[in-house]
Amino acid sequence: KQVAPDREWPARQASSDASSPSAAAAAAAAGSDPATQACFAGLGMPSFYPYLAAHTDRRVVFTNAMASLSIHHDDYISADYPWDHHEGQRMCDVGGxxxxxxxxxxxxxxxIAGGTVYDITAPSPPADAPAKLTFVHGNFFKTVPAGYQVYFMRHILHNWNDSD
Known part of the structure; x- marks a missing residue:
C-alpha cells in the first residue's frame, strides 16, 4: 500500500533542488517551491516537524510511512542484537x-527496564503501549533527556545538513 503517493513523487522530484534533505518533503507537503526554506512560514511553522506536530492527520500519514519502512528491520534488530547485555537498563528512542x-x-x-520515546511529534501513549514505555515531547536539537544507558537514533540523521 502506498502512503500519500500524490505527495511522494513531487518531493522526490524536488529533492535535488532542495537546500536540505527535509526541504523537499516540506515544500511538497506545503505545496510551495522547494528552493525556499520558508515553505511553512505562511502557516506559522518554522519547519516540517513542528508542522506535523500541529497537524495530526499529516503526522499520522508520515508516521505510518516511517513505520512501514522500519517494520522490516524490527524483527532482525530485536533478534540479532544481544539485548541480554541491556537487562535492567533504560533506553531512549530519539525521534521515535x-x-x-x-x-x-x-x-x-x-x-529491559523501560524506554522513552523522545520526539517533537510525540503523541499520547497508544492504548497498546507497555506500561514501561513513556513518551516525552521535545526537540533533540535543543536537549536530549539524560539518564539513559542506551540511546537510539534510527531513521533521523539523514534529514539534516551537517550544519544542523
Missing amino acids: ADGNFFKHLLTKHPL
Whole structure:
C-alpha cells in the first residue's frame, strides 16, 4: 500500500533542488517551491516537524510511512542484537515517533527496564503501549533527556545538513 503517493513523487522530484534533505518533503507537503526554506512560514511553522506536530492527520500519514519502512528491520534488530547485555537498563528512542520500535522491542525483551520515546511529534501513549514505555515531547536539537544507558537514533540523521 502506498502512503500519500500524490505527495511522494513531487518531493522526490524536488529533492535535488532542495537546500536540505527535509526541504523537499516540506515544500511538497506545503505545496510551495522547494528552493525556499520558508515553505511553512505562511502557516506559522518554522519547519516540517513542528508542522506535523500541529497537524495530526499529516503526522499520522508520515508516521505510518516511517513505520512501514522500519517494520522490516524490527524483527532482525530485536533478534540479532544481544539485548541480554541491556537487562535492567533504560533506553531512549530519539525521534521515535509513535513508539512502534520500542513496543516491539519491549515485548520481545521484557527484562529491559523501560524506554522513552523522545520526539517533537510525540503523541499520547497508544492504548497498546507497555506500561514501561513513556513518551516525552521535545526537540533533540535543543536537549536530549539524560539518564539513559542506551540511546537510539534510527531513521533521523539523514534529514539534516551537517550544519544542523
